Amino acid sequence: MLLDSTQYFDRPSVVPPPDTGRIQRTIRVITQVYSTFLLVLFGLLPLAAIAYLSAFQSPALLFEEHPFHELVIWVATLEGLFVSYVTWRCYKHSGEPFLRWLTLGFLGFTLIYLPHGLFTGMAHEHMWLFLLYGPASRLFMGVCFFVGLLSYGAAVDPAGQRGRVAYWGGWLAVVGLIIVAVGVIALSPLGAHPAVRLSMEIASLVIALLGIVVVFARGIRSPLMTTFFTLSLAFFAQSSIAFVLGKPWNHMWWLAHVIFASGFFLLSYGVVSAYLTTRAFSTVLSQEELMAQLRMSNARTESALAELRATHEQLEHQAATDWLTGAANRRDFLARTDVEISRAARTGAPLSLLALDLDHFKHINDRYGHQAGDDLLKKFVSQMTTILRPSDIIGRFGGDEFVIALPDTTREVAANIGERCRIQLENNVKIVQDPRVKFGMCIGVAEFGLDGNTLEQCLSIADERLYRAKEAGRNQVVAM
Numbered sequence: 001m002l003l004d005s006t007q008y009f010d011r012p013s014v015v016p017p018p019d020t021g022r023i024q025r026t027i028r029v030i031t032q033v034y035s036t037f038l039l040v041l042f043g044l045l046p047l048a049a050i051a052y053l054s055a056f057q058s059p060a061l062l063f064e065e066h067p068f069h070e071l072v073i074w075v076a077t078l079e080g081l082f083v084s085y086v087t088w089r090c091y092k093h094s095g096e097p098f099l100r101w102l103t104l105g106f107l108g109f110t111l112i113y114l115p116h117g118l119f120t121g122m123a124h125e126h127m128w129l130f131l132l133y134g135p136a137s138r139l140f141m142g143v144c145f146f147v148g149l150l151s152y153g154a155a156v157d158p159a160g161q162r163g164r165v166a167y168w169g170g171w172l173a174v175v176g177l178i179i180v181a182v183g184v185i186a187l188s189p190l191g192a193h194p195a196v197r198l199s200m201e202i203a204s205l206v207i208a209l210l211g212i213v214v215v216f217a218r219g220i221r222s223p224l225m226t227t228f229f230t231l232s233l234a235f236f237a238q239s240s241i242a243f244v245l246g247k248p249w250n251h252m253w254w255l256a257h258v259i260f261a262s263g264f265f266l267l268s269y270g271v272v273s274a275y276l277t278t279r280a281f282s283t284v285l286s287q288e289e290l291m292a293q294l295r296m297s298n299a300r301t302e303s304a305l306a307e308l309r310a311t312h313e314q315l316e317h318q319a320a321t322d323w324l325t326g327a328a329n330r331r332d333f334l335a336r337t338d339v340e341i342s343r344a345a346r347t348g349a350p351l352s353l354l355a356l357d358l359d360h361f362k363h364i365n366d367r368y369g370h371q372a373g374d375d376l377l378k379k380f381v382s383q384m385t386t387i388l389r390p391s392d393i394i395g396r397f398g399g400d401e402f403v404i405a406l407p408d409t410t411r412e413v414a415a416n417i418g419e420r421c422r423i424q425l426e427n428n429v430k431i432v433q434d435p436r437v438k439f440g441m442c443i444g445v446a447e448f449g450l451d452g453n454t455l456e457q458c459l460s461i462a463d464e465r466l467y468r469a470k471e472a473g474r475n476q477v478v479a480m
C-alpha cells in the first residue's frame with residue numbers, strides 16, 4: 001500500500017489497574033482492617049506488661065543500680081541530642097511548624113531529663129530532686145508535641161526564620177528556667193507532695209491521649225503521623241500509667257522507662273525516615289499513595305510515548321512521501337523497490353516497472369492554471385491507487401513523471417495494467433466541467449530479469465519505451 005507506515009515500536013506495556021473485582025475489594029478491606037488491628041494491638045502491648053507486673057511483681061524486689069541508671073541516662077541524652085538535631089535539619093528543610101515543635105520537644109526533654117541522671121547519686125538524700133525531672137521532662141515534651149499537632153499542616157515558616165538564634169535561644173532560656181524551677185520545687189516542702197509528681201504524670205497521660213484523638217479527628221493521613229507518631233503517643237501515655245503505679249527502682253518503674261524509651265525510639269525512627277526521604281512529616285507517602293502516583297506517572301509516560309510514536313510515524317511518512325500527491329518520493333520509491341527487486345531475484349518471481357508521463361502537462365498548466373495542474377496530479381495518483389494492489393508502489397520522480405513498481409507481475413500483465421491506468425486517467429480524472437476535456441499519458445513497461453538485471457537498467461528501459469510511446473503519438477503503452 002502506498003501510504004502504509006511501518007510499526008517501529010512494540011505495543012506499550014499496560015499499567016495494571018488497581019484491584020477492581022468484588023473479591024479483591026473485599027480482601028483489600030479485610031487486610032486493611034487487619035493491619036489497623038495489628039497496629040492497635042502493638043500500641044497496647046505495654047498495657048499487657050503493666051498488667052502482668054502489677055499482678056506478679058514482688059514489692060520487695062528492687063533494682064537499684066546507680067551506675068546503670070546513669071549510663072542509661074547518658075545514652076538517652078546522646079540519643080535525644082542527635083534526634084533533636086536530625087529533627088531540626090528536617091525542620092530547616094521543610095519549614096513545617098510541626099517539626100519545629102517536635103525539635104523543641106525532643107531538645108527540651110533531653111535537657112530537662114539530664115539532671116535526673118546527674119542527681120542519681122542523691123536519690124536517697126534528695127529523692128524529689130532525683131525524681132521530679134523525669135515527669136517534668138516528659139510533660140514538657142508532651143506539651144510541645146501537642147501544640148505541634150495543632151499546628152500540623154499550617155503554612156510553613158519562612159526560610160529565614162527557621163534558624164533564628166533569638167527564637168531557639170529564647171526557648172533554651174525557658175528550658176533553663178524550667179530546670180531551675182523544678183530544682184527549687186523539688187528542694188522545697190512542696191516537692192514531697194505526691195500531687196506534684198502525680199499531676200505531671202496525669203497531665204502527660206491526658207495530653208498524649210488527646211494527641212491521638214487530634215490525629216484521627218483532624219483526619220491526618222500521613223503514614224509517619226498515623227503510625228509512628230500515634231504509636232509513640234500511645235507508648236508515652238502507657239509509660240505515664242506505669243510511672244504512676246511504679247516506685248523508684250522497682251520493676252514497674254523500670255518498665256515505665258522501657259515503655260517510654262520505646263515510644264521515644266519509635267518517634268526517632270519516624271524522624272530519621274523523614275530525614276532519609278522527604279525531610280517532612282506530611283509529605284512522606286504511604287505505599288498505596290506511592291503506587292497510585294507511580295501508576296499516574298506511568299500513564300503520563302505511556303501517553304507521551306504514544307504521542308511521540310505518532311509524531312515519529314508522521315515524520316517518517318512525510319519524509320518518504322511526495323507532499324502534493326501522497327505518492328512515494330523518489331528516495332522512498334527506490335528504497336522500497338530495491339527490496340522488492342532483491343526478493344524477486346531471490347524467489348524468481350516476476351517484477352515489472354511502469355514509467356508514466358502525462359501528455360502535454362505544461363499545456364494543461366498554461367491553459368487551466370497551476371492550481372488545476374496540481375489538482376490533476378492529485379486526482380491522477382488517487383485514481384491510480386484504485387487500480388493498483390496494496391503491494392504495488394507508486395512514486396513521483398518529479399513534475400508529471402511517475403513510476404510504478406508491480407511485484408509478482410510479468411511484462412504482459414504490466415502492459416495490461418498500464419493500459420487500464422491510461423483508460424482510468426482518460427475517463428475518470430476531471431479538473432473542469434467540460435466532458436470533452438480528457439487527459440492522456442505515455443507509459444513505458446520493463447520487466448526485471450527480461451529487460452535488465454538492476455533497478456537502474458529496468459528504469460532506463462521503461463523510460464526509453466515511454467519516449468517511444470511519445471514519439472508514436474502519445475497516450476499509449478509501449479512494452480517491447
Ligand SMILES: Nc1nc2c(ncn2[C@@H]2O[C@H](COP(=O)(O)OP(=O)(O)OP(=O)(O)O)[C@@H](O)[C@H]2O)c(=O)[nH]1
Binds near residue numbers: 324358365374398399
Ligand atoms: N501544476 C504543477 N505543475 C508542475 C509541477 N511540477 C512540474 N510542473 C510543470 O509540469 C510541466 C512539465 O512539462 P514537460 O516536462 O514539458 O512535460 P509535458 O508538458 O507533459 O510534455 P510532454 O511530456 O512531452 O507531453 C512543467 O511546465 C512544469 O512547470 C507541480 O507540482 N504542479
